[in-house]
Amino acid sequence: MTNFSPGTFAPAPGRGRLSRMLIAQARIEFVLTLRNGEQVLLTLLIPLGILIGFTLLNVVPVPSPRVDNITPRVLALAVMSTAFTGQAIALGFDRRYGVLKRLAATALPRWSLVAGRMLAVLGVVVVQLVVLGSVAAGLGWHPHPAGLAPAASLILAGTAAFGALGVLLGGALRAEVVLAVANMVWLLLVVAGGIVLSVHALPRPLSTIAAVLPSGALAEGLHTTLAQGVTPWGALGVLLAWAAGAGLLAARTLRLS
Amino acid sequence: MTLPAPLAAVEVRGLVRSFGTVRAVDGLDLRVPPATVLALLGPNGAGKTTTVEVCEGFLRPDTGVVRVLGLDPIADSAALRPRVGVMPQGGGAYPGVRAAEMLSLVAVCAARPLDVGWLLDVLGLTGVARVPYKRLSGGQQQRLALACALVGRPEVVFLDEPTAGMDPQARRLVWDIVSRLRADGVSVLFTTHLMEEAEALADQVVIIDHGRVVAQGSPAELTSDGTQRQLRFGARAGLDLGALCTALPAGCQASEPRPGGYLVEGAIDPQVVATVTAWCAQQGVFAEDLRVSRRSLEDVFLELTGRELRP
Numbered sequence: 001m002t003n004f005s006p007g008t009f010a011p012a013p014g015r016g017r018l019s020r021m022l023i024a025q026a027r028i029e030f031v032l033t034l035r036n037g038e039q040v041l042l043t044l045l046i047p048l049g050i051l052i053g054f055t056l057l058n059v060v061p062v063p064s065p066r067v068d069n070i071t072p073r074v075l076a077l078a079v080m081s082t083a084f085t086g087q088a089i090a091l092g093f094d095r096r097y098g099v100l101k102r103l104a105a106t107a108l109p110r111w112s113l114v115a116g117r118m119l120a121v122l123g124v125v126v127v128q129l130v131v132l133g134s135v136a137a138g139l140g141w142h143p144h145p146a147g148l149a150p151a152a153s154l155i156l157a158g159t160a161a162f163g164a165l166g167v168l169l170g171g172a173l174r175a176e177v178v179l180a181v182a183n184m185v186w187l188l189l190v191v192a193g194g195i196v197l198s199v200h201a202l203p204r205p206l207s208t209i210a211a212v213l214p215s216g217a218l219a220e221g222l223h224t225t226l227a228q229g230v231t232p233w234g235a236l237g238v239l240l241a242w243a244a245g246a247g248l249l250a251a252r253t254l255r256l257s
Numbered sequence: 258m259t260l261p262a263p264l265a266a267v268e269v270r271g272l273v274r275s276f277g278t279v280r281a282v283d284g285l286d287l288r289v290p291p292a293t294v295l296a297l298l299g300p301n302g303a304g305k306t307t308t309v310e311v312c313e314g315f316l317r318p319d320t321g322v323v324r325v326l327g328l329d330p331i332a333d334s335a336a337l338r339p340r341v342g343v344m345p346q347g348g349g350a351y352p353g354v355r356a357a358e359m360l361s362l363v364a365v366c367a368a369r370p371l372d373v374g375w376l377l378d379v380l381g382l383t384g385v386a387r388v389p390y391k392r393l394s395g396g397q398q399q400r401l402a403l404a405c406a407l408v409g410r411p412e413v414v415f416l417d418e419p420t421a422g423m424d425p426q427a428r429r430l431v432w433d434i435v436s437r438l439r440a441d442g443v444s445v446l447f448t449t450h451l452m453e454e455a456e457a458l459a460d461q462v463v464i465i466d467h468g469r470v471v472a473q474g475s476p477a478e479l480t481s482d483g484t485q486r487q488l489r490f491g492a493r494a495g496l497d498l499g500a501l502c503t504a505l506p507a508g509c510q511a512s513e514p515r516p517g518g519y520l521v522e523g524a525i526d527p528q529v530v531a532t533v534t535a536w537c538a539q540q541g542v543f544a545e546d547l548r549v550s551r552r553s554l555e556d557v558f559l560e561l562t563g564r565e566l567r568p
C-alpha cells in the first residue's frame with residue numbers, strides 16, 4: 001500500500017553536534033538579516049548616510065576633524081540598530097511565525113535559541129564595523145591606535161547590552177507592538193540618548209540620564225577611547241550592568257510564541 | 258515470568274489545562290501504544306492543539322500526568338526532544354528563510370537525519386527549495402513542516418492537522434508516509450477534521466469535545482453500533498414521505514436531507530429495504546444508487562458533538 005521501502009523511517013534519533021547546531025542557527029539568522037531590505041536600511045544604509053552626510057555637509061556644527069567626532073557616534077548607532085532594534089523586531093516576528101517553537105522542538109538546547117541570535121547579531125556588527133570603518137577611513141578618520149582594543153571591548157559590551165534589551169522587548173510582546181516600540185525607542189535614543197548629540201550637549205537632567213543609558217555610555221565611551229586612547233571604565237561598567245540586568249530579566253520573560 | 262507491558266509512546270492521565278477561565282483540556286486520558294497511530298478528533302476549540310502542545314512540552318499541565326516514551330515532556334525535555342518529531346498547526350519557519358535552508362537547519366540538530374534533498378523531493382518541494390517560506394503556498398508550507406517533523410528520524414511524531422490545506426495528491430502522500438511510519442515502528446499522534454483520514458490511518462480514534470474524551474476506539478468499533486445502519490437512495494426531489502414513514506417499522510425514520518437525496522435511518526434489515534423499494538414502485542420512481550451502510554465516523558462524530566457551529 002505504501003510507496004516507501006521498509007525501514008525508510010526507521011527511528012534513529014539523536015542530538016546533532018552542539019557547535020554545528022549553534023553555528024547553523026547563527027548563520028541562517030545572519031544571512032536572513034542581510035537579505036532583509038529593511039534590516040539593511042536600518043543597520044547599514046542609515047548609519048552610512050549619517051556618516052557620509054554629516055562628515056561632508058556642514059549642516060550641524062561639529063568640532064573638527066569632523067569625521068573623528070562623527071565616526072564613534074555612528075558606530076554606536078550601528079550597534080544599537082542591529083542588536084536592539086533589528087533584533088527585537090526580528091524576534092517578535094519569528095515568534096509570531098512559530099520559529100522559536102520550531103527550534104525549541106529540535107535537540108537545540110533552550111539557551112542556544114538566544115545564543116544563536118546573539119552570534120548572528122555579532123556577525124552583523126562585524127560587517128557594520130568593516131563597512132563603516134572603511135568608509136570612515138576613506139573620509140580621513142584617524143582613530144587613536146591605543147583606543148582600538150578598548151573600543152572592541154566597548155562594542156562587545158554594547159552588543160551584549162543592546163542585545164539583551166532587544167530580547168527583552170522582542171521576546172515578550174506582540175510582533176506589532178515590538179515593531180512600534182523598537183522604532184520609537186531607537187528614535188528617542190538617537191535624538192536624546194547621547195547618540196547624535198553628545199551627552200554633554202544635552203540639557204541638564206537629560207544629560208545625567210543619557211550618560212547612564214547604554215546609548216550614551218557606548219557613544220561617549222567610543223568617542224573618548226578612539227580620540228584619546230584611554231579605556232573608559234565607567235562606560236564599560238554601565239554597558240555590562242545593562243547587559244546583566246536586561247539579560248536576567250529577559251531570561252524570565254522570553255516567550256516562545 | 259510475565260513480560261512488562263510495553264511502555265506507551267504517549268500516556269496522558271487526567272490532563273487539565275486552562276487559559277484564564279477557559280478549560281481547554283478538562284480531565285483527558287489517552288494512550289498511544291508503541292508503533293500505532295492515534296487520531297485525535299474534535300470540533301474547533303475542542304482542545305486538540307492544547308493536548309498536543311502539552312505532550313510536546315510547550316505547555317505545562319495544570320494537573321495530570323503526561324509521559325512521552327516514559328519521560329516528562331518538560332522536566333526531561335533535553336532527553337526527549339531528539340526522539341520526538343513535531344509538526345505544529347501552522348508556522349514553524351523564519352518568514353524569509355528558503356525551504357531547503359529551514360529543513361537543513363532542523364536536520365543539523367539531529368545525529369542521523371534523513372537526506373534533506375531526498376525528503377524535499379519526496380514531498381514535492383524540490384522546485385521551491387529556494388523560495389522564501391512566506392511565499393510558499395499553504396500546502397507547501399504544510400509539507401515543509403511535515404518534513405521538519407520527520408527529518409530527525411524520531412520515535413514519536415506529533416502532527417497537528419497535517420493535511421490541512423493540502424491538495425488530494427499531497428494528502429495521499431501524507432497518508433502513505435504515516436502508514437510507513439507505523440510499519441517502521443514510529444508512533445504517531447495526529448489531529449484532523451477529516452473523518453476519512455482518521456478511518457484510513459488510525460488504529461485508534463479519540464473524539465474529544467470541550468476538553469474531554471467523548472468516544473474512543475478503533476474506527477470499526479466506533480462505527481459498528483449494533484444494528485444501526487443507513488439506507489440512502491436518490492430519486493425525484495420532493496416526494497411525500499408520509500406513506501413511507503407509516504409503512505416503516507418503529508425506530509426507522511425517513512428524511513430527505515438534500516433535495517433528491519433520501520435517507521432512512523434505524524435498524525435497517527432486508528424487510529425495510531423491501532418496504533422502501535415497494536414504496537418507490539408505488540411512487541413510480543427508480544431508487545437510484547440505493548445503498549445500505551453502517552454509520553460513518555462522521556455520523557458518530559456529529560451525533561456526539563452536535564451539529565451547531567463552534568465559536
Ligand SMILES: Nc1ncnc2c1ncn2[C@@H]1O[C@H](COP(=O)(O)OP(=O)(O)OP(=O)(O)O)[C@@H](O)[C@H]1O
Pocket residue numbers: 276277279280281299300301302303304305306307308346
Ligand atoms: N494561548 C491561549 N490563550 C487563551 N486561550 C487559548 C489559548 N490556546 C487555546 N485557547 C483556547 O482553548 C480552547 C482549545 O483550543 P485548542 O487550540 O486546543 O483547540 P483545537 O481543538 O486545536 O481547535 P482547532 O480545531 O480549531 O485547531 C479554545 O477555546 C481556545 O480558544
Ligand SMILES: [Mg+2]
Pocket residue numbers: 305306307346417
Ligand atoms: Mg488546533
